[in-house]
């Protein structure tokens with residue numbers, strides 16, 4: 032057993048031994064400071080980076096070494112806090128989860144704020160409308176029973192809504208949705224994902240309330256299944272599938288949850 | 292009475308916004324929101340947070356939350372108390388540890404009832420798994436005590452608490468940075484009366500008057516370079532308290548978690564070893580067998596981190612530079628990795644390009660958790676000295692030191708701490724607020740912050756914030772990490788003094804008012820410098836090795852001299868060259884109830 036691991040260890044070493052090479056990468060960033068600029072504009076920055084650096088590292092290098100006024104949100108730096116969703120080469124992603132080696136660096140990397148939410152400064156948008164839709168679907172467990180211990184939930188029932196519990200509210204999905212771009216009233220995928228998380232939780236008693244809310248004209252039926260949201264989700268949540276399951280539950284009048 | 296400010300809630304006076312709330316909570320991580328859930332239904336409560344609540348670093352916690360539910364095997368809160376005390380190398384206040392372990396059970400059930408989706412046993416109960424240092428019957432064998440939700444327990448806790456705050460309509464002030472605590476002299480004694488905050492979106496200042504004020508601002512891992520902590524964990528709250536001349540306890544004890552991704556510091560949960568992963572050196576040897584024959588890889592973190600650094604120092608490290616060891620998960624199988632440890636599997640793949648299913652992962656210790664912080668009693672009341680409370684001031688979570696973690700926190704005890712003591716802080720803050728009137732605010736409570744902000748905005752020096760911060764972090768990693776000596780610590784103290792001088796000459800490039808993160812990074816660096824100095828100065832003074840504090844020049848624990856908490860006070864101008872001229876140290880006795888200190892063997 033130990034032998035196998037040792038062999039692996041050697042392989043690992045060999046791989047890490049490849050010389051580490053730095054590249055000059057050009058980032059083209061859409062800047063906007065309402066205190067100064069009438070309109071957003073694009074600005075180039077050249078940065079020395081390693082293949083294993085993240086786009087967030089590139090932004091930090093620019094901010095820390097070239098232009099302190101470059102503004103973006105970030106906190107955890109490893110894809111768990113949802114602060115740094117942005118459009119990178121036209122796709123919504125987290126800057127801290129996008130590695131330079133996975134981008135084509137023969138061309139500039141285009142970075143801009145996510146779309147559909149009010150632009151505040153550089154890569155920062157106003158998140159309040161996003162959280163307002165989230166609040167509307169009643170994103171909390173509604174259960175009248177008062178158990179003295181934990182509520183019982185089977186492994187299968189717990190599994191039923193596992194995927195949608197992963198959401199970090201980064202807005203990558205909602206701000207990649209063409210319906211949301213044209214109709215800011217639409218709840219958007221993230222709110223539906225979070226409704227799904229409760230609708231399919233066997234402990235919850237208010238599925239019908241949420242299904243009613245989402246049966247609204249700004250609800251699930253606005254989704255045209257373009258799959259942008261699923262592709263954008265940094266947590267790998269099958270967003271379009273979750274929306275489809277909510278649609279089915281609206282039609283059936285109740286969610287399809289394992290009995291045991 | 293003209294010394295005091297007259298205002299109504301909502302007033303704007305000289306550009307400063309004034310608010311009045313019974314309870315003001317600073318921080319919306321696990322501890323802050325748990326407090327808010329108690330406070331908001333019973334009192335007019337405001338929560339000030341520099342991040343949107345769901346961005347708080349509680350969400351990064353992976354492994355689990357300890358509670359002796361005994362759902363999968365026999366367990367008791369008394370065993371949990373013992374493990375906590377022993378894990379903390381006996382520097383734990385045992386009355387507090389007992390509360391932590393006893394109230395753990397309700398804390399987990401509260402969360403489940405609020406909706407937290409814990410993993411389940413085949414019977415549908417909350418499932419539990421093993422974690423370092425948690426044992427059956429006083430050390431006999433590892434016990435399954437950690438309640439978990441895959442390897443995103445912290446994420447689920449943060450989401451669940453936020454969801455319940457939404458349900459209760461908690462009043463959040465998002466992206467407001469608290470920068471000062473307002474104290475008003477009443478009968479010659481300074482009393483907390485409010486908090487000054489900077490609104491990120493506008494650059495405007497806000498003063499929140501409160502009867503009770505709760506600090507829940509999290510840790511300060513960013514004093515180090517290699518850390519599992521978020522960029523925003525700069526210890527602002529702890530720094531604010533420090534600058535008020537209030538004490539900080541046990542700051543020398545910082546936990547280095549054994550399994551950070553090598554070179555990056557991103558955490559791989561101890562839950563991996565709980566599921567059976569093994570640490571190996573370059574030759575594939577399971578070296579923990581030599582150091583902790585009974586519980587091996589599941590020894591507490593201080594011990595495992597030390598052993599790893601020793602393996603590397605003695606030439607047994609893996610990799611081209613022999614500078615890390617390997618976490619071997621390959622025998623766990625794809626199924627266990629994908630279902631019980633999916634996030635960390637992905638971290639290794641994304642950030643190192645290593646697939647844990649087929650190859651071992653390079654790891655090294657990473658700065659992880661501050662055991663020390665703002666001293667409180669078990670009611671979460673902040674202490675002004677060894678036993679006097681500051682009425683109306685509370686602290687909970689990683690910024691506080693109760694002390695339930697002593698010199699080394701056990702895994703899963705922090706998510707527990709934020710829930711148990713967050714709840715206590717919230718409740719006690721409301722109880723206190725219902726018995727007192729508002730303490731008046733002084734005439735210009737935002738003065739100090741206004742000067743700080745304007746000073747930095749107008750500064751025209753040549754030093755850059757990022758460069759100074761990097762030097763501090765590099766130096767802390769080099770000389771105040773897992774192993775420390777008198778000499779190494781003296782070097783850091785010198786560096787900090789130099790950096791502080793250079794900090795006077797910084798300038799920022801963003802001179803604007805909206806979303807000026809350049810400015811805030813400058814302010815955060817100020818807190819980091821202050822806290823790093825307290826950590827190092829306290830560490831230099833403790834000439835023994837205990838828990839997270841390992842002195843190469845004093846390798847033994849010395850109960851005779853050091854079985855006591857450090858209390859550090861800012862007593863002079865922080866720019867004075869000799870730290871002894873502005874920091875004074877004192878001791879505070881450890882509360883011992885049932886467990887006499889013993890040698891720590893595993």
Ligand SMILES: Cc1cc2nc3c(=O)[nH]c(=O)nc-3n(C[C@H](O)[C@H](O)[C@H](O)COP(=O)(O)OP(=O)(O)OC[C@H]3O[C@@H](n4cnc5c(N)ncnc54)[C@H](O)[C@@H]3O)c2cc1C
Pocket residue numbers: 317318319320321322323339340341342343344347348349350351352353354355356357444445467468469470507508509510519520521526527528558560659660687688689690702703704705706707709
């Ligand atoms: C990667 C990782 C994994 C972990 N895993 C585990 C685990 O499995 N089990 C366990 O028990 N523990 C674990 N821990 C430890 C535990 O997660 C933390 O100690 C705990 O979550 C801290 O919670 P908190 O509420 O005190 O602080 P945080 O969650 O960090 O929240 C701090 C809050 O304070 C606010 N704030 C900070 N400064 C200011 C300011 N100036 N003004 C206004 N607001 C401010 C922030 O906005 C934030 O809301 C882990 C830690 C890390 C880093």
Ligand code: SF4
Pocket residue numbers: 197198199200201202203204205220221224263264265266267268270
């Ligand atoms: S569903 Fe995915 S993309 Fe959408 S907010 Fe949640 S984590 Fe982000």
Ligand code: FES
Pocket residue numbers: 104105106107108109110111112113114115125126127128
């Ligand atoms: S910084 Fe937290 S998700 Fe990217």
